[in-house]
Every structure is written in structure tokens, then in C-alpha cells.
Amino acid sequence: MTSMSRTTEPEAAGAAPAAARTVPRRRRPSLWIYVFLAPTVVLFGMYTVWPSVSSLVYSTLEWRGLGLERSFTGLENYRRLLTDPLFWKSLWITLLIIVVTVPLRVGAGLLLALVLNNPRLPLAGLLRTAFFVPVVATTAIVGIVMGFVLDPSAGPINEVLSIFGAGPVDFLGSSRTSLWAVMGVHVWKWLGVTLIYWLAALQTVPRELLEAAETDGAGPAARLRHVTLPLLRPFAVIIVVLTIIETMQIFDLVVTMTGGGPFFSTLATEVYIYDTAFGAARPDLGYASAIGVAFGVLTVLLMVVLTLVMRLAQRRQEQR
Amino acid sequence: MTTAQTREPSRDLAARREPGRSHGRPISDPRTRGRGKRRIGRWAQTLVLGGLGLLWIYPLLWVLAASFKDSLDIFSGGLGLLPDSWHPENYLRAWRDANFSGYMLNTVLITAGSIVLVVVRCAMAGYVIARFRFLGRRAVLAVLVATMFIPTGLFVVPVVELSDLLGLLNTRTGLVLAIAGGGNVAAVLLYVGFFSRVPKELEEAAVMDGAGFLRVFFRIMLPLSGPVTATVVVLTFLSSWNNFFLPLVFTFSTPQNRTLAVGMMAFQGTNSTDWAGLAAAASISLVPIVLLFLLLQRYFVEGIAGAVKN
Numbered sequence: 083m084t085s086m087s088r089t090t091e092p093e094a095a096g097a098a099p100a101a102a103r104t105v106p107r108r109r110r111p112s113l114w115i116y117v118f119l120a121p122t123v124v125l126f127g128m129y130t131v132w133p134s135v136s137s138l139v140y141s142t143l144e145w146r147g148l149g150l151e152r153s154f155t156g157l158e159n160y161r162r163l164l165t166d167p168l169f170w171k172s173l174w175i176t177l178l179i180i181v182v183t184v185p186l187r188v189g190a191g192l193l194l195a196l197v198l199n200n201p202r203l204p205l206a207g208l209l210r211t212a213f214f215v216p217v218v219a220t221t222a223i224v225g226i227v228m229g230f231v232l233d234p235s236a237g238p239i240n241e242v243l244s245i246f247g248a249g250p251v252d253f254l255g256s257s258r259t260s261l262w263a264v265m266g267v268h269v270w271k272w273l274g275v276t277l278i279y280w281l282a283a284l285q286t287v288p289r290e291l292l293e294a295a296e297t298d299g300a301g302p303a304a305r306l307r308h309v310t311l312p313l314l315r316p317f318a319v320i321i322v323v324l325t326i327i328e329t330m331q332i333f334d335l336v337v338t339m340t341g342g343g344p345f346f347s348t349l350a351t352e353v354y355i356y357d358t359a360f361g362a363a364r365p366d367l368g369y370a371s372a373i374g375v376a377f378g379v380l381t382v383l384l385m386v387v388l389t390l391v392m393r394l395a396q397r398r399q400e401q402r
Numbered sequence: 403m404t405t406a407q408t409r410e411p412s413r414d415l416a417a418r419r420e421p422g423r424s425h426g427r428p429i430s431d432p433r434t435r436g437r438g439k440r441r442i443g444r445w446a447q448t449l450v451l452g453g454l455g456l457l458w459i460y461p462l463l464w465v466l467a468a469s470f471k472d473s474l475d476i477f478s479g480g481l482g483l484l485p486d487s488w489h490p491e492n493y494l495r496a497w498r499d500a501n502f503s504g505y506m507l508n509t510v511l512i513t514a515g516s517i518v519l520v521v522v523r524c525a526m527a528g529y530v531i532a533r534f535r536f537l538g539r540r541a542v543l544a545v546l547v548a549t550m551f552i553p554t555g556l557f558v559v560p561v562v563e564l565s566d567l568l569g570l571l572n573t574r575t576g577l578v579l580a581i582a583g584g585g586n587v588a589a590v591l592l593y594v595g596f597f598s599r600v601p602k603e604l605e606e607a608a609v610m611d612g613a614g615f616l617r618v619f620f621r622i623m624l625p626l627s628g629p630v631t632a633t634v635v636v637l638t639f640l641s642s643w644n645n646f647f648l649p650l651v652f653t654f655s656t657p658q659n660r661t662l663a664v665g666m667m668a669f670q671g672t673n674s675t676d677w678a679g680l681a682a683a684a685s686i687s688l689v690p691i692v693l694l695f696l697l698l699q700r701y702f703v704e705g706i707a708g709a710v711k712n
Contacts, residue, residue: 114615115530122527122590123542129584130549133560140559148566197447204448211699212455215462218695218702222646222663223687226670226680230468231461236477236677238464270458275706282707320710330553334646338667352647355555360651367559374556385551 134378140371147365159372169373171346172354173380175261179332179350183269184325188318190269191276196306198277199284210281214274221271221331225338228267229254257347260340264348268335276325283317284310315399319392323385330381351377462688468681469493476677492682496669500679502686504658505665508574509643512661515578516642517635520586524634528593529623533605543594546587554647557584562651572656577649581642589634592708596630597623629704636698636705643691662687 141159145152163169194213198206216224231237234250243251253263287310295305333352336342342349342357349357351373359370467483468476475486496502531539561580562571570576600623608618624631649661660668669683695702 112534112536115534115536118526118530118619119542121523125523125579125583126546128564129561129580130552130557131545132564133557133584134549134552136560136563137556148563194451197451200444200447202441203444205452206448209448209451209455210703211696212452212458214703215459215692215695217706218640218691219462219688220644220646220663220691222644223666223684226666227461227465227684227688229670230677230680230684231464238460238481241481270461278703278706279710282710285707286711317710324710327551333554334644334663337646337650338670352553352555355558356647356651359559360654371556371559374553374559378552378556381553382551 137371137375137378140368141375143368143371145366145368147367152368155368159369160376162369163372163376168346168349168354169351169376172349172351173377175347175349176330176332176351176377178261179265179268180326180329183265184322184329186269187273187276187325188322191273191321192280192314194273194277195280195284196310199281210277213277216271217274219271221334222338224267224271225335228263228335229339232263254340255344257343257345260344260347264332264335264339267339268329268332271335272325272328275328276321279317279321279324280314283314283321286317287313315396319389319396322392323389326385326388462692465681466685466689468678469685471678471681473675473677476681489678492678493686495676495679496683496686500665500669500673500683501658502662502665502669502683505660505662506686506690508659509661509663512574512577512581512649513639513642515574516582517638519578519582520589520638521631521634523582524586524589525593525624525627525631526619528590529597529619531590532594532597546590549585550587558647558651561648565652572652572654572659574659577652577659580648580652581645582638586638588637592630592634593627596627600626630708632701633705633708636701637708640702640705 142154142156143152144155144158197203198210200206203209232239232253234240234252234255239253240250243249251259253259291309291313292305295309300308330352332350333356336348336350336353337356340348342353355370355373355377358366358373463483464481467485469492470488470490471485472487472489472492527542530536531543561584565571565576565580568576570579604622604626605618608622613621644663645661646663649664650667653659653661653664657668666683666687670680673679
């Protein structure tokens with residue numbers, strides 16, 4: 083904090099003016115304020131702000147490995163990015179994963195939540211637990227386990243398929259099926275979180291309102307459509323955004339299930355960054371940083387646009 | 403969440419229960435017709451969802467079962483869960499020979515360190531941001547929120563370089579700092595939200611009694627924040643136990659510092675034929691955390707739900 087020297091100013095001391103008056107003048111908690119803030123500011127500066135800024139700088143470097151020499155190449159990395167088919171492919175894959183899995187998770191999660199929210203449903207707690215267990219299981223380990231479960235020679239899934247006469251499918255070994263297999267596992271793994279989000283949102287629907295609607299003769303479908311869903315709408319924005327953020331972290335699953343292959347069919351952008359920086363035979367940290375910056379900018383843009391669009395849609399709904 | 407729902411007495415619900423004694427509504431109510439049918443309907447729902455739920459956890463059960471089989475049995479055993487013969491020595495192989503005991507210790511230490519660091523620093527920051535106006539308050543908040551959506555991929559190269567410069571690369575401390583230092587914006591915001599709702603009088607009374615800044619925080623505010631702290635602990639626990647990207651790049655040259663997730667991948671890479679050992683290693687990694695979840699289910703669920711509510 084550059085403002086450390088200013089902390090003794092009386093204006094900076096105390097909470098709201100009302101509280102400040104009751105605090106004796108001699109006490110100056112202002113120094114403590116900055117002491118309390120320091121760990122977060124320092125660590126956040128080191129591990130978030132500095133990396134964001136330095137990535138910009140690194141992205142203009144030709145830099146072949148940690149500790150090795152670096153030289154300035156200007157926008158060369160970005161020029162390369164524009165014509166790099168793998169970069170565009172990785173963006174497309176990331177986008178496809180979001181477009182396919184987020185609606186699935188949000189939709190199926192809502193459906194499940196609506197059923198499981200019924201307090202009279204027998205064993206509802208146990209059922210919730212079943213759908214939530216994959217969430218706590220470590221993602222990278224789930225990835226490896228699922229490679230095992232999907233294995234064409236030993237896995238139970240192919241065992242089922244063979245019962246139906248469908249020959250063994252090499253889900254992760256074929257570039258036609260690999261991405262879908264990863265997305266399927268991703269939905270399986272994280273559906274429970276979205277379910278919990280929706281259940282939390284459903285808690286805010288007042289029971290009295292539903293009962294009043296019922297007394298007025300509204301059936302379950304009408305209650306859902308005219309009472310529950312409109313009240314859930316504000317949460318939809320939050321849940322979609324949270325779900326997208328989680329989906330960006332598909333790295334763990336991809337690396338452990340397919341490593342980005344076969345034939346780059348599952349190369350999500352974060353995997354490509356990792357490969358370029360650390361995995362490749364010839365590491366290229368400058369180019370990896372350029373990919374990171376481009377991906378970061380696109381992500382933030384996507385989030386901003388998405389939030390704006392959803393807010394707008396919501397407002398229009400409310401006006402009607 | 404279950405508890406919130408069933409415990410909340412909701413007065414009208416109780417009132418409705420009175421007249422009919424056992425089952426809710428008055429007998430004259432036309433809706434009571436078909437209540438039996440409705441109950442059957444609910445059980446039918448449970449049955450369908452139960453089947454789905456069993457299917458949901460089947461892959462995990464299958465791996466747990468496989469960890470007691472021998473590799474041949476895994477291949478021929480198909481869908482069955484019970485092993486032909488029991489092979490607990492798979493666990494010995496994974497625990498001792500493949501060093502999963504070490505990986506477990508690393509994971510526990512790194513997770514515990516991250517939790518302590520995140521709780522302490524986020525509670526402190528959240529407290530001052532919520533309770534005081536000071537120079538730079540808005541700037542700190544704005545920068546925190548602005549970085550929320552930046553993906554990990556952007557950070558990794560500089561974080562690794564920074565840790566290398568500080569001599570922290572390949573150390574557990576460096577890993578804890580990298581995991582618990584960046585991000586965690588949600589935790590700060592949770593504390594800001596909580597502390598700004600605590601009534602001012604509490605603090606003022608303590609100050610009148612002569613309590614200083616530190617005392618007010620550690621004796622009054624921090625203990626009050628129990629529920630939020632539980633949420634933050636759970637969220638940090640999940641994210642740091644689950645973390646894979648950072649441990650992976652931090653342990654390239656120090657395999658002894660690997661976490662369970664990274665160790666698992668290495669084990670798979672070098673030992674692709676030992677299916678039973680792989681299943682045992684996976685079970686060692688998954689069973690403790692699933693058990694912990696089952697024990698502390700309420701906190702997990704509320705911790706995650708807190709993200710939406712706030």
C-alpha cells in the first residue's frame with residue numbers, strides 16, 4: 083500500500099462517523115487497518131496482480147524455459163497466435179464444452195432440485211448425498227478412475243455395451259468420442275454442485291406463497307410456472323456464471339483422462355497453455371503467456387457480455 | 403439444507419396439522435382425496451431417483467471393489483462388485499511401495515496450511531473492509547473483484563517463476579502460498595458480507611470497556627463469524643484438496659512433494675499394468691474425503707450453498 087504514510091490522518095481512523103465519536107481520540111485503529119489488510123494485499127499482489135501484469139510482458143518475449151535467456155520479440159507471439167490452428171481449436175473446444183455442459187448441468191440440476199426439494203419425499207437426504215458424492219471426489223483422481231471405467235477391455239461401461247451387442251468402444255482413444263466422454267464425466271462429476279446451488283435458491287421461495295397458490299386452486303405445474311420459477315430467475319444468472327467458472331477448470335479432467343488427445347480432440351485452452359509452457363519438448367513460456375493473456379481477455383469479455391445479456395433479459399421479463 | 407427445511411417450524415404448517423391430527427388438512431378438503439395416491443407417487447419418485455443415484459455412485463463403488471480384486475479378476479469380473487478372492491495387499495503396494503502414504507501426508511499438510519492461511523487473512527481483510535473507511539478501500543475491493551474471472555492458465559507461468567526466484571518452487575510452503583495467496587476472492591467477500599451485518603453496538607460496547615483493535619477482532623468478531631468461517635473452511639478444503647494444476651507444476655523435480663492427485667497420475671504413467679494397485683491408490687485418495695464429507699455433510703452443503711446465497 084502506498085498510502086501507509088497517510089494512516090495517521092484522523093479522517094482515516096474509526097468506522098462510520100457516529101462510531102468514531104464514541105472512540106477516544108487517542109485510539110488510532112488506522113494503522114491496524116493496514117496491518118490487517120497487509121497479508122491479503124501482499125499475497126494477492128504477488129500471486130494474482132503481479133502474474134496478470136507480468137503475463138502481459140512475458141507474452142512479448144521469446145523465452146524458452148525458466149532461468150533461460152529471454153529476448154523481446156514484440157507482438158510476434160500474438161501474430162503467431164492468430165494463425166495457430168491449435169489455439170483456435172482449443173478455444174472452440176473450450177466453448178463447446180461450456181455450451182454443451184453448462185445448460186445440461188443447470189437444467190438437470192434444476193429438475194433434480196425441484197424433485198428433491200419436496201420435504202415429504204422419502205429419503206430425499208440420502209438421494210442428495212448420492213448425487214453430491216462425485217463433487218467431493220478429487221477431480222484428477224476421478225479422471226484417472228474414469229479412464230479405468232471407460233476402458234475398452236476392462237471397464238464396466240463397455241461390459242454393459244457388450245451385453246447389448248455393441249462392441250467395445252474406445253471412448254478415450256478415439257478422437258470422435260473422446261471429447262464427449264470428457265464432457266459426460268464433467269457433467270457427472272459436477273452436477274451435484276449445481277443441484278446444491280438450485281436447492282439453496284429454492285430455499286428462498288416462501289412456503290406461504292406456494293400454499294396460498296395451492297388454496298387458490300393452482301396445480302403443481304401452475305405453481306411451478308407462476309410462483310417458483312419467477313422467483314428463481316434472479317438466481318439463474320449467478321448459477322450460470324458460477325457453473326461457467328467451474329467449467330473453465332476442465333484442465334484436471336482433460337489432463338488425467340486424455341492429456342488433450344487423441345489428435346488434439348480434447349485440447350482445451352488451459353491444457354494447451356500447460357503443454358506449451360511445461361509439457362512440450364521445447365517449452366515456450368512467452369507463447370504460453372500470450373495464449374494465457376488472450377484466453378484471459380476472452381474469458382472476462384465473455385463473462386461481462388453474459389452478465390449484461392442476462393441482466394437485460396431479466397429486466398425485460400420484469401417489465402412485462 | 404434438509405435441516406433448515408424440516409426444522410423450521412413454519413407456524414402455519416403446525417397450525418394446519420392440528421385439526422386433522424395426524425395428516426395435515428381437514429377432512430372436508432377436496433384435495434385430501436388421492437393423498438394416498440400422492441404418497442405412492444412420492445415413493446415412485448424416490449425409487450426412480452434411487453436407481454439413478456445408485457447408477458451415479460456405481461463407478462466409485464466399482465473402483466472400490468476393484469481395489470480388492472486381483473488384476474485378472476478385474477478384467478473378467480465385469481460389472482460385479484464382489485471379488486472372487488480378497489486382495490488387501492493391493493493397498494500395501496500403493497500405500498508403501500508407490501508412496502501414497504507420503505502423498506497423503508503432503509495433501510493433508512498443504513490443505514491444512516491453505517485453510518489456516520485463507521481463513522486468517524481473509525477474515526482480517528474482510529473485517530477491515532466491512533467496518534472501516536480508509537484510503538484505498540474501494541481500490542482494494544475493485545481489484546479483488548476484477549480478478550475473479552481470470553483463468554488459472556494465465557497465472558501459472560509467472561507464479562512458477564516468482565516461486566522459483568523466492569526459492570519456494572518445489573517446496574510445500576511455496577505450494578501453500580500459491581494456492582492460498584492468490585484468488586480466494588469469494589472468501590474475502592463472504593467475510594465482508596458477514597461483518598458488515600454485525601451490529602455496531604457490539605463493537606462500541608467493547609471499545610467503551612477498553613478493548614483495543616486486536617481484542618475486538620479476536621475476542622468478538624472472529625468468534626462471531628463461526629458460520630462464515632465454516633463455509634470458508636469447506637470451500638478452501640475442497641479447492642485445495644482438489645488442486646491439481648499447481649501441485650503438478652510445483653513438483654516436477656521433487657516427486658516426494660507430490661500430492662495424491664499428482665502421485666496418482668505418476669503411478670498410472672509408470673505402472674499402467676497394475677490395475678488393482680491403481681484402484682487401491684484411487685481408493686486411498688477418495689475414501690477419506692468421501693467419509694469426511696459424509697460426516698460433515700451439513701457444512702459441505704451449506705458451504706457450497708453459501709456461494710449462491712451471498
